[in-house]
Amino acid sequence: MINKQQRKAFRLGLIVNPVAGIGGSVALKGSDGADTSQIALSKGAEPLANQRVKTALEEVSDYYGEMDVFTVAGDMGQTVCEELGIKHSIIYTPNDTQQTTSYEDTESAARAMSSLNLDLLLFAGGDGTARNICASVSEGSTVLGVPAGCKIHSGVYAITPKAAGRIVKMLVAGDLVSLTDADVMDIDEVLFRQGVVKAKRYGELQIPAELRYVQNVKMGGKESDELVLQDIAAHVIENMEDDEIYIMGSGSTVNFIMEELGCNNTLLGVDVLSDQQVIQSDVTAKELLPLIKDKKVKLVITLIGGQGHIFGRGNQQLSPTVIKAVGRDNIIIVATKTKLQALEGRPLIADTGDSELDKALSGPISVVTGYHDLVIYPVGYEEL
Incomplete structure (x- = not known):
């Protein structure tokens, strides 16, 4: 159980994948791949991950003063914190702080946050981002995803950005929230773009067990009847x-x-x-x-x-x-x-x-x- 009352301030980590889901609106089926985000931008796609994080964190606006927020420079967290007036500390800086950040930046930021004794690591992205977090955080870390990707099969995401914000609000307010383990799933985007769904389990992460607000793992396969x-x-x-x-x-x-x-x-x-x-x-x-x-x-x-x-x-x-x-x-x-x-x-x-x-x-x-x-x-x- 998490009980915020044991601490003076709630320690929140924030990592944003700024290009998460950028390929969705232009029919690229995702953002995985070195060139996909640039192709999407050239087709007129607009990055939306930071807006979705902003929607989530606005739910916690009454508690900004009760949080110590640790985040990443540029569009991986700093930008949205500054827009909302949230006091924050930068714990990692990518080589490029704008739209060409990579999965290595997500993993490096998550590793850096693992030593900070966070109450919660909030991250925004899709299944690929969940895999990066899963591969990088220390055992026992509590995380929660803000859905921003095209494909979200993993059970570590809230059902909407607002739902993610409401869970964070419960935690910061000191409500007793149970924890549970949830599967991290992802599919092969190359095959996905060819119309083939091939999903694989990559591990599990510990999340707040607020089932009203957290999505189930996607059911796979075609209808049988x-x-x-x-x-x-x-x-x-x-x-x-x-x-x-x-x-x-x-x-x-x-x-x-x-x-x-x-x-x-x-x-x-x-x-x-x-x-x-x-x-x-x-x-x-x-x-x-x-x-x-x-x-x-x-x-x-x-x-x-x-x-x-x-x-x-x-x-x-x-x-x-x-x-x-x-x-x-x-x-x-x-x-x-x-x-x-x-x-x-x-x-x-x-x-x-x-x-x-x-x-x-x-x-x-x-x-x-x-x-x-x-x-x-x-x-x-x-x-x-």
Whole structure:
């Protein structure tokens, strides 16, 4: 158990991977690889990791004066601390403090923080960043991830940036919070970009056991009940209108619909249909907007099994601007009842990066679970 009252100030470590998830909006499926972040930037991608950390730390604003914060120079932590007026100490400086920082910087910073007797190491990134932290921190370190990557299979991340902030707030406030071990998972991004998901466990990290706010490890594999998927596909296809544009999200359930249409599909990307034919494959966020401008549009998406995310995990091409242009009433969520039951009553999660949009998306929503078979399921907000 952690009890902050035993210390004069809460000792918080902060490491930000500034390029985490940068490839998502431009259909690069991640940011791993020496040149990927530069390619993403050249395609117009915008780094969002620091904004997500800022969202998390704003939840702790009443307690800034009760924290000793140790962080990394530049965009790996210093920038967001200065923006929020959080007093901090720099314990590591990368060779390049801007957007070309590397996984070696993350690992070096984590090793430097391991000797500081931290109460919590807060880090922002995706599965690759979690691997770096896992490889570098000392045994018994307590960590928590702010989700900022494209692919997040690991169980060490909060479900949203705000959720991460709420856990930190509980700890700083002196609430008794149990600890648990969570798996660190990652997939091969080279294969991922080819439509192949190959996940591997890389270890475990100790995290706060606030299960309301921490995501489950992603369920792997395709839906096994082919008959149910055929029913879902039949319902969606029957209701397709010739004068509408259809944005087809990622995931195996949507992939099955595309297969039933006889269309080539980007399993881990976003495709666009008109008259039940692909008009553009594996689109980026910027490419989507002109395709749907002044058009009647529907968006077909599914949820991440075991986690419940409908936005913000693996589909960053569906930017807040795109989602607003589509409108909540034109979002078609497809999922088997088995997939919904696996959530054990937890709500669906919209983590778009725009809190007002997340709030607007919340509330009961229809989910297609079969042929002419829909259920009402909640999209959460307040508890996130």
